[in-house]
Amino acid sequence: MELHQLEAFSAVMSAGSITGAGRLLERSQPAVTRQIQELEADLGYALFNRNGPRVTPTHRAFLLYEEVERSLIGLKTIEQRARAIGLGEAEPVRIAATSALAAAIVPSAIAAVPPDEKVAQFQLRSLSAEHVVHEVLTRTADIGLVTLPIGHAGLEVHWIAEAPCVAIFPAGDPLAAQPRIALRDLAQRRIVTVANRYRLRHRIDAAFAAARIHADVFLETNASLNAVMAARAGAGVAIVDPATGLGLAIEGVIARPLESVIPFYFGAVTPAGKPRRPAVDALLQAIQDATLALLEGVVLHDASQHDALLQRELRVSRARPKSLEIPA
Known part of the structure; x- marks a missing residue:
C-alpha cells in the first residue's frame, strides 16, 4: 500500500x-x-x-x-x-470540539488570547463528541471541548460547565413575547432538537416526561445549528444547547429560557500526563472566560463533580412518570 x-x-x-x-x-x-x-x-x-x-x-x-x-x-x-x-516557528495549538462549542465558544476564546503567547497558528476541528475524545486521547488535539460524559482514563478534565438549554422561535412567533417558556406551551407545537440520546437528548426527553407532556419531535439532527436554522424556517420550535442558542447571533430567531431547567454539560479536557505549553494554558483560560461571558446562567463545576452530575441526571430520569399526557 x-x-x-x-x-x-x-x-x-x-x-x-x-x-x-x-x-x-x-x-x-x-x-x-x-x-x-x-x-x-x-x-x-x-x-x-x-x-x-x-x-x-x-x-x-x-x-x-x-x-x-x-x-x-x-x-x-x-x-x-x-x-x-526548520523556520523556528512555534507549534500550533490544536483544538477539537463539538460543532456547537467550536462555533460559539472557541472563536471568541482564540481572539482573546494575548498576542505575546507566540502562537503561530491555531487548528480547530469540529467533530462528534466521541471523536473529540478520541483526538485528545491520541494526543492529536491539545484541547478538547466536549459534552458529558467524559470520564475516560487518559483525559484531564479542567472544569465542567453547566448551563440551561433554551427554546428558539422564528421572529414574530407569539411565544417569543413570553419571558420564559413552559413545556406545556410546546404541547401543541412541533419540536426540533438534537439526536444524540446518550448526551443532551435524554435530558430533553426526561424533562418532557417529567412534565407529563408528549413532545412531538418533528425533526431531530446531529447538529444544534441545524435545529436553529429549521426553527428560523418555521419547521418547529427548537430546543438546543445555550452555546448555539445564545452564543451565536443568528438573525431571524429569538431565544428564550425554559421554565423547566434542562441542563447542558460540557467540559474542557487535555491529554492526561502531557506537559502543557503556556499557549495551551492561555487558551484554556480564554475558553473559560468566553464560556462565562457568552452563556447566561452558566455554572462552572470542579472536575471531581463529573460522576455526581451524571448521577443527579440518572435520578431525575428514573423518577419520571410511566405514563404521559398525550394532547388531543
Missing part, C-alpha cells in the same frame, strides 16, 4: 470519477486507474463499482475513507510542522 495509491483513492472518493480525480491530483486518468487497481489488489477487495467513466464507492470504501483521510491529514500536518521547525 503506497502513499500515491491512498491519494488516488481519496481523490476518487471526493471527485466521484477517475477523470475528476486525475484533475485534482494533476495525474493522467490511466495513472489513477492503475493506482486504484493496485490498491484494490493489495487489499483483496473492490473499492468501487464501475459504470463507464463514473464510479460508485462500495460500503468498504466508505469505511476505509475516514481512516485514509485522517492519515493523509496527519502526514500533511507532519510536513507543515517539519517546515515550521
